[in-house]
Amino acid sequence: MxxxxxxxxxxxxxxxxxxxxxxxxxxxxxxxxxxxxxxxxxxxxxxxxxxxxxxxxxxxxxxxxxxxxxxxxxxxxxxxxxxxxxxxxxxxxxxxxxxxxxxxxxxxxxxxxxxxxxxxxxxxxxxNRWNPRFAEVRRQLAAHPAPVVNQVINLNDTRYVPTRMLSWAARSSPGWFLMPHSLDLAMWLSGATPISVFARGRRGALAAAGVDTWDALTASFTMSDDSLLVLNSQWVLPETTPAVFDFRYEIHTEAASYHFDISHDSVTRYDASGASWLQFGVTEHQGRLRGIPIDMVDDFIASLGGSPLDLPDGPHGELITTAIEAVHDAAESGTPQAIAPTRSTLPTL
Missing domain, CATH: 3.40.50.720 (NAD(P)-binding Rossmann-like Domain)
Incomplete structure (x- = not known):
């Protein structure tokens, strides 16, 4: 054939x-x-x-x-x-x-x-859906179902990201750049969707550095399964932090709790200049790139060839955008925001 x-x-x-x-x-x-x-x-x-x-x-x-x-x-x-x-x-x-x-x-x-x-x-x-640690916990949660009580996700970056890595940081925020990852992960593991959100934000340090956006945002969601979800994201960690990001996640059900510290999933190097972390998001092995983003691209290509994979589609992306826009609206207004459901459907990838 x-x-x-x-x-x-x-x-x-x-x-x-x-x-x-x-x-x-x-x-x-x-x-x-x-x-x-x-x-x-x-x-x-x-x-x-x-x-x-x-x-x-x-x-x-x-x-x-x-x-x-x-x-x-x-x-x-x-x-x-x-x-x-x-x-x-x-x-x-x-x-x-x-x-x-x-x-x-x-x-x-x-x-x-x-x-x-x-x-x-x-x-x-x-x-994050291609991280085998999260995938295994999702499998366990499905195998031993219990009501989710709450989730807390801290996903932060050092000042390097908004001040030097991204030339367009003033047109984004730690909410737009980081929270979509967190919200998708929380929804993927729990199976729940966001219903409403209250948020607070802080400005000042980045604006003083010439990047007019939020320094930090904290969002508290009510989810469709009556659980609670708290997302924290900031862009002002000191650049002396060994990794460019800080990623810690907890999910608590009535039967079990899971704690992740993804930013410490690394090798620590010590030399004359001090300590540093070697991150392994993407590596090269035997002449080929390996890692979570590479696996994601491979599954996209497989889906185009007809493989029936469960992948995040357009309507899901629209819901994430709707929810993160509500985070910013809540932070600006100081009032809780309802999150309207999305209506669209697309062909399955």
């Missing part, structure tokens, strides 16, 4: 995540990396050299020049997903979109509605 034709994939965005996704596509035998779209000429040159792939400065040129494309992976800044997604949908392409789906509910609604009308598949890149 002949092997199926490889999926022909383009990547939009050549930053840290886009470059990694492109490399993951390139090494997957069921896919072919056809093109990368990146407006910055220095990045384009690097990507073309490193990956031996055609590069384009704008999406329209890439789509027009590569009619063989079957899918796009979108890794543009969080606020810049709508235009790219709608162009991909108009071209008949299936999409993997880096989380969050969008940073406004109208943008998320427009993407999902267009995909629904076109029959386009969407997967949103909530990569």
């Amino acid at each position: 002949a092997s199926p034709e490889p999926q022909q994939i383009g990547v939009v965005g050549g930053g840290i995540r886009g470059s990694m996704f492109a490399a993951a596509v390139r090494q997957n035998p069921a896919a072919r990396l056809e093109a990368v779209c990146e407006p910055d000429p220095t990045r384009r040159e690097r990507i073309a050299s490193d990956l031996d792939v055609a590069t384009f400065g704008d999406l329209a040129s890439m789509i027009d020049s590569t009619p063989e494309l079957t899918a796009l992976i979108i890794a543009t800044p969080d606020f810049a997903h709508r235009e790219v997604a709608l162009a991909g949908i108009a071209a008949g392409l299936d999409l993997m979109i880096e989380k969050p789906l969008a940073t406004t509910r109208p943008d998320a609604r427009a993407i999902v509605a267009a995909a629904q009308a076109a029959g386009t598949k969407i997967m949103v890149g909530f990569e």
Whole structure:
């Protein structure tokens, strides 16, 4: 039997995540990396050299020049997903979109509605689902069901992220950049959805550094199973913190409690300059990239080939956007916010 034709994939965005996704596509035998779209000429040159792939400065040129494309992976800044997604949908392409789906509910609604009308598949890149630790706890919770009492997730970054890593941090926040990961994880493990939220925020340190956004946000959700969920995210950890992020998670049911400390899942190195942590999100082994984001891309490609996988889709991404928008509204207004359910459905990935 002949092997199926490889999926022909383009990547939009050549930053840290886009470059990694492109490399993951390139090494997957069921896919072919056809093109990368990146407006910055220095990045384009690097990507073309490193990956031996055609590069384009704008999406329209890439789509027009590569009619063989079957899918796009979108890794543009969080606020810049709508235009790219709608162009991909108009071209008949299936999409993997880096989380969050969008940073406004109208943008998320427009993407999902267009995909629904076109029959386009969407997967949103909530990569914690590919962490084997979380997957095992989800299996245990399903095997031994008990009511969830509460969940608490602390997901924070050092100041490096908003002040030096992201040129667009003022158009985002620790809520948009970090909380979608946390909320998706809480929903995936518990099976519950957010109903309402109260939130508080703090501004000052980042604004003084020229990045006008929230320093920290704390959100308290009421969930559909009557459990409680607290999300804490900040962008002002000191850069002397050994890792760029701090990720601690607890889930408590009436029968069991689980505690995770993902940021300490590392090797500590000691030398003349002090202690540092070697993180292993993505590594290279025997000439191939390995790690949770790579597994996520591999499953997206498998789903395009017809594998019946349970993946986060467009309506789920729209609900996450709706909930995180409500966090920001609650923090601004000082009043609780109801979280309206989403209505859309899409073909199963």
